[in-house]
Amino acid sequence: MTRSLGGAELATSIRDDASVAAAALTDLGIRPRLAVVLATDDESTAWYVRSIAAAAKRTGILCDIVDLGASATTGQLHGTLVELGHDPDVHGIILQTPLPDGTDLDALREAINPAKDVDGANPVSLGRLVARLPAFAPxxxxxxxxxxxxxxxxxxxxxxxxxxxxxxxxxxxxxxxxxxxxxxxxxxxxxxxxxxxxxxxxxxxxxxxxxxxxxxxxxxxxxxxxxxxxxxxxxxxxxxxxxxxxxxxxxxxxxxxxxxxGPVTTALLIAHTVDAAATQHAQTRTDSVLAGFRSGV
Ligand code: ADP
Incomplete structure (x- = not known):
């Protein structure tokens, strides 16, 4: 008999840890938020995105499904990714594939803010992973x-x-x-x-x-x-x-x-988002301290 290597128990423990950290961040006024960008009618993708949203809900983080529809263009997707990359209330971004025929996936991956790249899709993240530097792994x-x-x-x-x-x-x-x-x-x-x-x-x-x-x-x-x-x-x-x-x-x-x-993947996406929210929060605080320091010089 072949043993079954289930992922449910591990997924629960990853989500439980993420949930404790998410609650602590929420107490500080930072509610971790994940944005999932998609542009397809594909059924596997819909299934996967639903599982991410459900895991986010269970962990106490916000999850926005940004559905641009199956006829979205590279320009529309690019604009959305850049906007989300600048939005201080969004901490994690996932660009869901497949995308409509003819869209430039490489350019879109590069448009994901690396600090929010919780699924390691930007080539910067992949390069850092291969170079054994800290990065969000896919x-x-x-x-x-x-x-x-x-x-x-x-x-x-x-x-x-x-x-x-x-x-x-x-x-x-x-x-x-x-x-x-x-x-x-x-x-x-x-x-x-x-x-x-x-x-x-x-x-x-x-x-x-x-x-x-x-x-x-x-x-x-x-x-x-x-x-x-x-x-x-x-x-x-x-x-x-x-x-x-x-x-x-x-x-x-x-x-x-x-x-x-599957369940471990979705749990890790949530954990990465909490991690990204904490890092961005710390960065914002550092930036504000530095801004004060510089203005005093
Ligand atoms: P995923 O995102 O799940 O990795 P992709 O569609 O991006 O899926 O990639 C599928 C991968 O499977 C490709 O690397 C391709 O080379 C590989 N592949 C496709 N068909 C075969 C096959 N018959 N035997 C081995 N590898 C295959």
């Missing part, structure tokens, strides 16, 4: 590592395979695993023999978005498998990238979908 990538930690699975000295190389999940996860001293293979859509890349890995992380892509042939006996995939079906179910029935008994452990990486 929440999904961090959730993968947090789940391993929580379940006592150390990547140190182990082999890991990451399927998917997106800048929001696959690439940062691969870097974070290397930083945890794993030896990492990255597979992607041009990998000709996927099983050859994955079947010797002690830890297999799959972030592709193709339900059931991973079957027993891809998995080493006793591997730990982290399924990041979340594809929503028309009848409201959520499917992972791993065929759980096919790998049952072969993998030592597998994260469920839903209920694995």
């Amino acid at each position: 929440a999904t990538a961090q959730a993968v590592i947090a789940l391993l930690d929580h379940h006592g699975i150390s990547p140190h000295g182990r082999t890991a395979a990451v399927v998917g190389r997106s800048t929001v999940v696959g690439s940062p996860v691969a870097h974070m695993l290397v930083q945890r001293n794993a030896t990492v293979t990255v597979c992607h859509r041009h990998t000709t023999d996927l099983a050859a890349g994955t079947r010797d890995a002690d830890i297999l992380v799959v972030a592709v978005g193709i339900p059931g892509l991973i079957i027993a042939d891809h998995v080493a006996d006793g591997a730990v498998v982290i399924d990041v995939g979340t594809t929503a079906t028309a009848d409201g179910r959520l499917l992972g990238d791993v065929d759980a029935a096919a790998v049952d008994g072969r993998a030592d452990a597998l994260t469920p979908v839903p209920g694995g990486v």
